[in-house]
Amino acid sequence: MPTGTSSFDVTATGVPRPGGSGRLAGHTVSRIGYGAMQLERLHGDRSAAVALLRRAVELGIDHIDTAQFYGNGFVNDVIREAIRPEDGVVVVTKIGADPDPGGPLPLRTAQRPEELRASVEDNLRSLGLDRLPVVNLRRLDAGPGIRAVGDQVVDLDDQLAVMTAMRDEGKIGAIGLGSVTLDGLRGALPAGIACVQNAYSLVTRADEDLVRLCAEEGVAWVPFFPLGSAFPQIPKVTDEPAVRDAAASIGCTPSQAGLAWLLRHAPNVLLIPGTANPGHLEANVAAGAIAFDDATLAALDSVPSRSADIRL
Numbered sequence: 001m002p003t004g005t006s007s008f009d010v011t012a013t014g015v016p017r018p019g020g021s022g023r024l025a026g027h028t029v030s031r032i033g034y035g036a037m038q039l040e041r042l043h044g045d046r047s048a049a050v051a052l053l054r055r056a057v058e059l060g061i062d063h064i065d066t067a068q069f070y071g072n073g074f075v076n077d078v079i080r081e082a083i084r085p086e087d088g089v090v091v092v093t094k095i096g097a098d099p100d101p102g103g104p105l106p107l108r109t110a111q112r113p114e115e116l117r118a119s120v121e122d123n124l125r126s127l128g129l130d131r132l133p134v135v136n137l138r139r140l141d142a143g144p145g146i147r148a149v150g151d152q153v154v155d156l157d158d159q160l161a162v163m164t165a166m167r168d169e170g171k172i173g174a175i176g177l178g179s180v181t182l183d184g185l186r187g188a189l190p191a192g193i194a195c196v197q198n199a200y201s202l203v204t205r206a207d208e209d210l211v212r213l214c215a216e217e218g219v220a221w222v223p224f225f226p227l228g229s230a231f232p233q234i235p236k237v238t239d240e241p242a243v244r245d246a247a248a249s250i251g252c253t254p255s256q257a258g259l260a261w262l263l264r265h266a267p268n269v270l271l272i273p274g275t276a277n278p279g280h281l282e283a284n285v286a287a288g289a290i291a292f293d294d295a296t297l298a299a300l301d302s303v304p305s306r307s308a309d310i311r312l
């Protein structure tokens with residue numbers, strides 16, 4: 001370890017933390033992590049997927065977001081193969097949907113308490129863990145994406161009852177929530193919520209109230225779609241003229257400017273940008289070192305939210 005650095009400044013493997021350090025469910029993690037959903041695009045090239053995860057660890061990433069329904073278990077399998085206990089990576093998974101390989105979408109809702117329990121067992125098996133460090137309960141209260149119908153409309157309290165039971169049993173270390181409303185989060189806080197994942201980026205900022213509440217409550221805000229995703233129906237950070245101007249003036253890419261703004265926006269932000277491209281992975285990690293002058297920051301802060309343009 002270099003002189004003058006504390007153990008919080010470097011990962012378990014001694015790498016300086018990109019974006020500095022943040023807190024997640026009692027763990028210290030690098031503020032720049034990795035969202036593994038895009039890895040499913042590498043299902044035909046498993047060794048490339050493993051190499052990408054190894055590169056992430058080398059670059060100082062120790063927070064990886066996944067789900068059993070990413071590539072019908074492929075992504076969890078690759079994580080189990082690539083990530084070693086000594087890497088000190090906090091693997092965060094999510095439940096509330098299950099793989100549906102033959103269906104119209106690759107996933108189907110699985111919100112009922114018995115389905116949540118079965119999904120935790122699936123993740124334990126595929127990740128090869130005795131305990132899942134953090135499990136996000138993906139609610140379907142707020143878009144974008146699939147919504148609950150029929151018996152899949154389940155009261156949050158009934159779900160939290162099974163989540164807390166699984167935490168008491170030691171199957172999960174901490175509970176997170178995804179696609180949740182402000183009132184839903186308020187009601188769930190007494191159960192002990194470690195993190196929230198909602199769709200949020202520099203150009204889709206409808207959830208500012210949730211960001212603030214999370215900051216006040218010591219809950220990590222881990223936005224999904226931090227760049228606007230690969231889905232055409234979601235506004236892209238890189239299409240925003242103010243982001244392009246800022247990137248040009250600083251000498252970084254628009255994606256990097258968008259990620260650096262998120263880090264700057266609130267202290268409880270942890271990032272999980274997704275990529276299947278090793279060059280983009282390096283660029284996303286490098287975004288952790290970008291600083292804005294006051295004028296550039298003000299220009300980015302005043303970009304209007306386009307959350308109403310989300311069509312998914």
Ligand SMILES: NC(=O)c1ccc[n+]([C@@H]2O[C@H](COP(=O)([O-])OP(=O)(O)OC[C@H]3O[C@@H](n4cnc5c(N)ncnc54)[C@H](OP(=O)(O)O)[C@@H]3O)[C@@H](O)[C@H]2O)c1
Pocket residue numbers: 034035036037038065066094136138178179197198223224225226227228229230255256272273274275276277279280281283284
């Ligand atoms: N809780 C939930 O319900 C939920 C829902 C969705 C996603 N998630 C998680 O959130 C993570 C992030 O979301 P996401 O992956 O959908 O969207 P994202 O991070 O907003 O964007 C990913 C897209 O941006 C591209 N990209 C990434 N880095 C780039 C760079 N430096 N330069 C140019 N393009 C770049 C990727 O393409 P390349 O592969 O070509 O780089 C991909 O098309 C997911 O991976 C997943 O783990 C959670």
